Amino acid sequence: MGVSTFQQREWETAAIAKIKADFNRSADTHLIPLALPGYPDIDVYFKDESSHPTGSLKHRLARSLFLYALANGWLREGAPIIEASSGSTAVSEAYFARLLGLPFIAVMPSTTSPEKIAAIEFQGGRCHLIGRARDLYGASQQLARDTGGHFMDQFTYAERATDWRANNNIAESIFRQMALEPHPVPEWIVCSPGTGGTATTLGRYVRYCGYPTRILCADPEISVLFDYYRSELAGAPDSTMVLEEGSRIEGIGRPRVEPSFIAGCVDAMVKVPDALSLAAMRYVSGSLGRRVGGSTGTQFVGVLLAVQRMHEEGRAGSVVTILCDSGDRYAHSYYEPQWYVRHGIDIESAEAQWARMLCGERPSDLPAVGMH
Missing domain, CATH: 3.40.50.1100 (Rossmann fold)
Incomplete structure (x- = not known):
């Protein structure tokens, strides 16, 4: 005999109560500032999601x-x-x-x-x-x-499981923590698409609240989401795009267009070569004094592009991005020299390119849409 409806409802009620109690025991995640040399009028912040009990966004x-x-x-x-x-x-x-x-x-x-x-x-x-x-x-x-x-x-x-209007979602948390900063309403929030759920939550929230903040998605090299977004902007969306291999930047990028990626919630996208993502990851790790994951590096390339755009336009303000997880999860990949050899990634050249970008260079090999 199967479980009765009454017994099932009792179990569901108890299960939801356990999750609510776990949430009530949890503190919010930190918002960490990071100064970018050469851009004193633009404040950059990381929403540190690595401090959750399971270590990630x-x-x-x-x-x-x-x-x-x-x-x-x-x-x-x-x-x-x-x-x-x-x-x-x-x-x-x-x-x-x-x-x-x-x-x-x-x-x-x-x-x-x-x-x-x-x-x-x-x-x-x-x-x-x-x-x-x-x-x-x-x-x-x-x-x-x-x-x-x-x-x-x-x-x-x-995209549908998260309450994007409130309930301490990541967007509400960011704006609440930014309230006392010099530029409390960010010009840009930079994320990376995996499921697309975070980008969708951010995009819906800023529209719902009437904020002028724009959402920039930084897609890794091996992913169809940037190309799908570009096809949406061109008025001919192609949701049939597929790749045989998965992203080398774990947690972001997809080999197919996912139902949770809602292109209309995103204001701009950039496609970031993996080598540059990992060079930026290493820079952020050195700047913060602790290891971060590869997806944080991908996003930080997007942050620098947004900061450069604001600087060129003579705009002061703030940019927020997400520290998705700790680099300790990648000790045998991104923090292992032989991993770069096995994957044919010239990290030294990428770090040299990243250093030039920090000095203001705008590389031509970073396809971007919606940044103007």
């Missing part, structure tokens, strides 16, 4: 996805949770699954850093590794069918 998403699934009646006591992830979302979802006493299986690319795999297993989850990033979805759906579990599907539900 995806903690907010995982909480929202679990509450959304529970409110929809999709989760069952004892039934496993399945997620397609490049790592950080899976770490956070494993945390919430353990909080509710549910098994968790992460379907991940075989290239995922060993540190992320260890973090998922530490939270009580297990990892199902596959060869091609584009096969994540089919493998996740099959696992859900085989186990009687629920496929959380962050790439479909990220």
Whole structure:
């Protein structure tokens, strides 16, 4: 005999209460200023999402996805949770699954850093590794069918699971923490698209509140989202774009156009070569005195482009970006010299290019739209 509706509702109510209590125990994440030499009239800030209990921006998403699934009646006591992830979302979802006493299986690319795999297993989850990033979805759906579990599907539900109007989402938190700064309303907020959920939340919030802040998405080299965005601007959106391989910058960029990426919520995009992303990552790590992940570097290239644009226009103001996760998760990849050799990335040349950009150079190999 199956679980009765009454028993199911009792379990859902208790599960939601556990997640709310966990949220109530949590502090907000810090907003960290970082001065950029040569741009004294422009203030740059990092929203440090690495300080969440599971160490990344995806903690907010995982909480929202679990509450959304529970409110929809999709989760069952004892039934496993399945997620397609490049790592950080899976770490956070494993945390919430353990909080509710549910098994968790992460379907991940075989290239995922060993540190992320260890973090998922530490939270009580297990990892199902596959060869091609584009096969994540089919493998996740099959696992859900085989186990009687629920496929959380962050790439479909990220944009709708988050309450973008309030409830301490990342956008509301940024504006609240900026309130006493010299330029409290940022000219730009720079993020990177993975699911697209963060960009969508930011874009909806600034429009809803009437802020003039613009949202800039920095897409990594191996991803279709920049090209899809450009096709949207041209009036001929092509959602059929696919790539065989996944992004080398873990957590961002997609081999296909995801349902949660809402192009209309984004004001501008730039496509960043991986080598330059990692050079910027190393610069930020040195400036902050601690390691950050590759996606933070991708975004910081976007930050510098926005700062250069403001400087050329004679505008003072502020720019906010996101410190997505700690570089400690990438000790065997981005912080390992041999990783660059294996992937054919000339990091020394990229760092030289980054140094020139800090001095004002505008490189021609950074495709950008919407910056004017």
